[in-house]
Amino acid sequence: MDRRSFIRASALGGTAAAATSLAAPAIAASHARTLTFVTTWGRGLAGVHDAAQRVADSINAMSDGSLNVELKAAGELVGAFEVFDAVTSGQADMYHGADYYFVGQHPAYAFFTGVPFGSTAQETMIWYYQDGGKELHDELGEIFGLKSFIAGNTGAQAGGWFNKEINSPEDFQGLKFRMPGLGGQALGKLGASIQNLPGGEVYQALASGAIDGTEWIGPWADEKAGFQEITKTYYTAGFHEPGVALSVAMNRDVFDSLTPGQQKIIEIASLESHQWNLSQFIANNGAALARLQSGGVKVLEFPDVVWDAFAGASREVFEENMSDDIFKRTYDSLQASIKSTSGWLAQSEGVYTKQRARVFS
Numbered sequence: 487m488d489r490r491s492f493i494r495a496s497a498l499g500g501t502a503a504a505a506t507s508l509a510a511p512a513i514a515a516s517h518a519r520t521l522t523f524v525t526t527w528g529r530g531l532a533g534v535h536d537a538a539q540r541v542a543d544s545i546n547a548m549s550d551g552s553l554n555v556e557l558k559a560a561g562e563l564v565g566a567f568e569v570f571d572a573v574t575s576g577q578a579d580m581y582h583g584a585d586y587y588f589v590g591q592h593p594a595y596a597f598f599t600g601v602p603f604g605s606t607a608q609e610t611m612i613w614y615y616q617d618g619g620k621e622l623h624d625e626l627g628e629i630f631g632l633k634s635f636i637a638g639n640t641g642a643q644a645g646g647w648f649n650k651e652i653n654s655p656e657d658f659q660g661l662k663f664r665m666p667g668l669g670g671q672a673l674g675k676l677g678a679s680i681q682n683l684p685g686g687e688v689y690q691a692l693a694s695g696a697i698d699g700t701e702w703i704g705p706w707a708d709e710k711a712g713f714q715e716i717t718k719t720y721y722t723a724g725f726h727e728p729g730v731a732l733s734v735a736m737n738r739d740v741f742d743s744l745t746p747g748q749q750k751i752i753e754i755a756s757l758e759s760h761q762w763n764l765s766q767f768i769a770n771n772g773a774a775l776a777r778l779q780s781g782g783v784k785v786l787e788f789p790d791v792v793w794d795a796f797a798g799a800s801r802e803v804f805e806e807n808m809s810d811d812i813f814k815r816t817y818d819s820l821q822a823s824i825k826s827t828s829g830w831l832a833q834s835e836g837v838y839t840k841q842r843a844r845v846f847s
């Protein structure tokens with residue numbers, strides 16, 4: 487065995503290390519490869535930063551020290567919305583973020599976070615791993631030199647925080663509202679003035695009156711962000727982000743230079759964070775909503791006439807993007823998956839959950 491393959495085997499915890507008196511971790515540490523990991527999240531943003539940190543910690547642990555992921559939160563190396571260019575240019579090795587921040591780079595990136603009236607978290611997972619979503623993510627990545635994986639999920643997001651009640655579509659006229667992605671484009675069609683701010687800047691914008699309202703995530707993350715200190719009108723289910731996935735994207739050259747084992751570690755760490763993060767958000771949301779309500783927050787649902795307007799505006803936004811081939815194929819792929827999946831889920835889980843209260847309520 488030559489020296490190079492000896493080191494590789496040792497770093498991977500192979501038999502070479504076990505057969506020598508040298509401690510494998512000592513060898514690994516001296517040859518650890520550092521990966522600079524930028525994120526779209528301010529350090530400490532509940533849930534979303536946690537998902538990125540979870541990916542970094544898992545890669546570092548699973549690689550037995552052969553990889554050393556250094557997480558740089560938004561603003562520490564580049565700004566939140568600069569992570570895409572930082573990774574494609576090679577300034578950073580990988581990012582964690584919400585891919586719909588990058589609809590300017592390609593509109594189909596919206597699907598890999600979430601689209602209006604789209605998939606729930608479970609349906610997103612099914613589409614991504616069984617019905618062609620992952621392959622479409624790869625196809626987009628080939629354009630930009632990225633290798634992407636979904637790596638976090640917030641579950642269904644809330645409609646958001648408003649400075650007044652929303653009783654008709656006209657109430658959006660002139661409303662300065664923070665909402666990224668295709669959902670924001672749809673609200674724009676209802677006359678809202680849409681701003682796309684990174685999470686770390688939303689509180690200040692709302693507090694200063696630069697925006698009249700915002701969506702962020704859901705009760706737990708929103709409470710942590712402190713929006714209830716500014717406004718007390720909160721809408722639960724939103725139309726815009728029903729099962730939001732977060733993503734890891736690695737510079738393709740960097741990914742290709744990793745060993746097959748290291749590549750698998752990146753993939754599995756991302757998948758594990760997707761599932762762990764979904765459980766984290768959902769487990770915390772119910773208690774957080776109760777705290778918000780006991781603190782004086784009025785929790786409302788949009789009336790049907792507003793949902794009708796959301797749907798009409800969303801269909802317009804989809805239609806406007808259909809001239810792009812990848813966008814159209816991604817839309818069609820997601821539609822087909824939801825149609826198949828939701829039919830079965832309604833007949834199985836849907837029927838069952840109505841009956842479950844007989845024993846577990």
Ligand code: CA
Pocket residue numbers: 643701702703727
């Ligand atoms: Ca959101």
